[in-house]
Amino acid sequence: MQKQKMMTKNYKMADTVIEVTSIYEKVHEYCKDYLTNEPADFSVCTTPEDIIKEKEKSDSEYAYEGKTLPNFSQGTLEETAVYRKIGEKMPNYDTVIFHGSIIAVDGHGFLFTAKSGTGKSTHTALWREYLGDKAVMVNDDKPMLKITDNGVIAYGTPYNGKHHLGCNMSVPLKAICIITRGEKNSIVRIDKSEAYAMLLQQVYRPQDPLQMAKTLKLVDKLAENVELYKLACNMDIEAAEVAYNGMKG
Known part of the structure; x- marks a missing residue:
């Protein structure tokens, strides 16, 4: 995977501010309507390994259902990884x-x-x-x-x-x-x-x-x-x- 400069921005969801650091711009394009300058309550950061895991998980689910394996972009896979990381933390904020x-x-x-x-x-x-x-x-x-x-x-x-x-x-x-x-x-x-x-x-x-x-x-x-x-x-x-x-x- 080609090394890229990490990008960090803050997003406010459910009155909770999340600092998101990603490899690909697609993550931030996806979340742009929730952009904020407020200080973060917590942060998530993705790695190339997270993207690989999302690819493996996606392929496994599609294969189990007998569907053609998808060709998701690296940015899309990373966006899903960010979603999971946020989902893991949100119970701390009720x-x-x-x-x-x-x-x-x-x-x-x-x-x-x-x-x-x-x-x-x-x-x-x-x-x-x-x-x-x-x-x-x-x-x-x-x-x-x-x-x-x-x-x-x-x-x-x-x-x-x-x-x-x-x-x-x-x-x-x-x-x-x-x-x-x-x-x-x-x-x-x-x-x-x-x-x-x-x-x-x-x-x-x-x-x-x-x-x-x-x-x-x-x-x-x-x-x-x-x-x-x-x-x-x-x-x-x-x-x-x-x-x-x-x-x-």
Whole structure:
């Protein structure tokens, strides 16, 4: 790998300032909307070895699924390495990265999560169609959730999916909704025990045992501080109407 000059910049995500030192400019281009001059709360730094590990991990996952191996650039692989390093540290700040699509309506956040391919992004697109300018995309893939005794705040992040839907904003999280496919649209309130397995599956799970222990406590608190729902839906606009009316309160 050709030796390059390391680049360092600070980014503010979920009210936490992260100093990122990288080999490739792509990392900083990706995070540019979160740039800040504030002093860092913690720092992450990548190495050529991190990029090699990301390449091996990516190839292994694609091979396991029987897919053609991707040809990700070194910068893209490094960006993923930075994401993982940030995810490892965020529980220290009562924050987790969560896999889901979150939309804000009238000052409240609604987070949709599901197994891959179920239609999270499609469903939030229906909300934007149904509600128009009232609905604002916060993040379409990996928002951050700051979890406190007084509630949960959802934040946009650079990690906003292949369509880059989202923005640098925050909103109080009112509800998390687990999406399933169904012929008819219906929504029901569920309790922590029904939602917990999916919440744990969709949160970023640190490799460090101490950080994972913190994450488990945060997931417990998350489930206690927001409303939890299960939505059976099709891809008709009525799905958004049913979901919105069921959760808005």
